[in-house]
Amino acid sequence: MAVDLRISGGTVVTATDSFEADVAVDDGRIVAVGDAGSVPDAEETVDASGLLVMPGMIDPHVHIEDHFSVDTYETGTGAAALGGITTYIDFAWQAWVGELSQYEEEGTLLEGIEEKREKGERAVVDYSVHGAITREDPDVLEELADVVDAGVTSFKMFTAYEIGLGNGFMNRVLERIADLDAVGVFHTEDPSVCDELTDQFKREGKGDPEWYPQSRPDYAEAMAAEDAVRMAREAGAKYYGIHTSCRKSADVLESFREDGSKVRAETCTHYLALDDSIYGEVGNQAMIAPPIRKPDDNEAMFEHLRRGSLDVVSTDHCGYMLEGKQVDNWWESTFGANSLQVSLPVVHDEAVNKRGFSYPWLVRVMSTNVAQTFGLPGKGTLDPGTDADIVLFDPGETYTITAADNASAADFSIYEGREVTGRVKRTFVRGELVADDGDVVGEPGHGQFVERDLPDWEV
Template identity: 35%
Template sequence: MNDTLIKGGRIITATDDYHADVLLSAGRIALIGEELDVRADRVIDARGQYVIPGAVDMHTHLEMPFGGTVTCDDFTTGTVAAVHGGTTAVVDFCIQERDQSLPDALATWHEKIERCRPLADVGFHLAVTDLTDPARLEELAALPEHGVTSIKLFMAYKGAIMVDDETLFRTMQVAGRTGSVVMVHAENGDAIDVLVREALAAGNTDPIWHARTRPPITEAEATSRAIDLAALADCPLYVVHVSCAEALAPVQRARAAGAAVWAETCSQYLYLDETYLARPDFEGAKAVFTPPAREAHQQEALWRGLETGVLSVVSSDHCAFRFADQKALGRGDFSKIPNGAPGIEDRVELLHETGVRSGRLTLNQWVELTSTAPARLFGMPAKGTIAVGADADVVVFDPERTRTISAATHHSAVDYNLYEGTAVRGGPSAVFVRGTLVVRDGELVGEPGTGRFVARERFGAGAALTAA
């Protein structure tokens, strides 16, 4: 027996807000009620604090090869950082190599989590890069049998992982009939490739040109194209990391028309703008991620998208490369800077600080965007809520806890933090992964291996626990 009783907390879900006790037992939420009279091995006094479902970050890149290097967080360090920030489940991108079978790609990522023993639960999306072998279509259709019900396609990074429209459309056809959702990185990679070559030929090599060669119209065009192709294929579509009003507009139109289209934004687009890329001494390389940070006025459009439900999720797109040696690969050529930035630990607290505390989001919206919606959309009905029978992924969140975000104190293996010096009020005081206490008052108390692989349900199946 290793039961925990959480007493007197304010329970916040995507739809509820009330005070009650919560009993965690055998990895599940066993009881919820006022003044529960039960025995437990551990009692946590949560008076004055929120009790929320563990956050779900369905956009991470842990131990991922890219740009001649590998992201510096593996499934140990990355999930240690995640749980410190209140994230108890991640869905990571398994990247198919050229000429690689999809089962072999999945086996590679399973080996990573077996070797690194994560602290948080882990699911996989599969990023398709090569369908030239006809056998790959059969493998695509079989993915749901392996608990993988989301397929990622890159419409950018020409010459590396970008796919053509035929591959995009054929994947959508298979996904639509087999219960998977297609996710797209929506940028016009062909146009961007031309702009990058022109910039370098003109001697423009600094990090700011990462943004100037990927203007909003390249994101908007690809987003609109993906939405149209998904409609033709009768396939649900999820647009990752929307960064600007121009790309948000076709999402809004599609959703207003009742299309099966959803979209996310990421923390960095809400807090950073392209002036970061112009910082001297190559420091702007820290903010080279894709799509790029936009002009500051774009943030208002994204916040409106969150407030109105046009954007369904806030993810981290955690893709951490060290500044000292990995980002440095692009000194003198912005196109060689590894694309990506850290954020897995700070996402929930940042959205609470700037969204909830500013009055832009309700507590219910905060939980919806960081936990409930990703769990519901990506086939994890036992996660993302506080309900009897749900996984005991629970965070006791102290709204008065304060900290200053810094690379000196974060838990990622990366050597910088995009939000360095930002003060936030509100953070986890206790974090449980399926009933196991992994973080208490800022200290790691869990062991690697607490997390396990999550086999996810087919798109649209079984959302009983995570209300829409």
């Protein structure tokens, strides 16, 4: 009997290998990968000659439809589909009241998950959430087991902003996370160092965005990372370092990993592809925390990715509008920038084309490692039996990035005018075509909330 779909004549790339093969899909799952003769006939055949056939990319750090993003689940997942990203992990917030917040009253993590699941009814690609703990409220410790049961097995904590937690409370959360075998996800910047420098720059009138990186220095990121990762080790908890931006911080995390602790970490597309000269070029558009650093930090990210002491590349996608960036002083700007749609081509260009990283490496850091780190067993591979989340990628097509092509609601791109070689041609989510040569063709509602397992990390 014929299966639903066959992707024929492409180069299949897995986390360990690349080879010529056909891929057969039935009922949303991969059913066979092999020589043309060994793969069943299909009702529809897609010609993938000259293309790479990779597992859909998985982005574990995305902000959609909340105080950090004007994107809705429809626009955000549309951008993801065009970017070859078939699953992302957003944030479910423990509602808090404050300047940065859209909430009028405090809430629980379970309510935050429900809120995102309702918004996710318009999703085109699959999604999950991290629980984001925003208050030192002991009730959250009681809630964590129920949140894990709801399929949310990782928890983000911030050391900075108005939602920053103190070390004492983070330590209590880490003990609970260790009991549950869940994952602690950490935004680390020492708040007293960053706040003091920011106040000083305000007093001195240093509002030009070129001053911004000095207000949140690399050592402040490394200091907070060291505290958090040390507490995780003492508690026996899994630690995931989010948006690692600099050599000092990556070195700290690596040193704890060598000590045998359960440490993993990501960097983001912009810490690979951009350096601090961007603030002289696009000003507040590149206002992102931690800041975009020096060229040596870019190279440090590649060095750590090469030796596996950074595991993942994410986007930290925030769909903001230019309006929120066009302010007199950098500290009045919104923080974050969009990149879901362009991350794969940009990382491919920087890592594979310019630095000789392999295609299996690309699949590992943007897909397989993410699935393994965050408990998504049906994703991140092309193994028969797993979800048919597939991206067809033309490694030789050159194009110029422009915000005019954005499916994201955001109206600018920090990569505007950048020429990249490598383009997403087609994206399938559970066997359905969701992006076709630059058009979003997936139906809102096709994307599903994915309940995650507790991940098994081999240290």
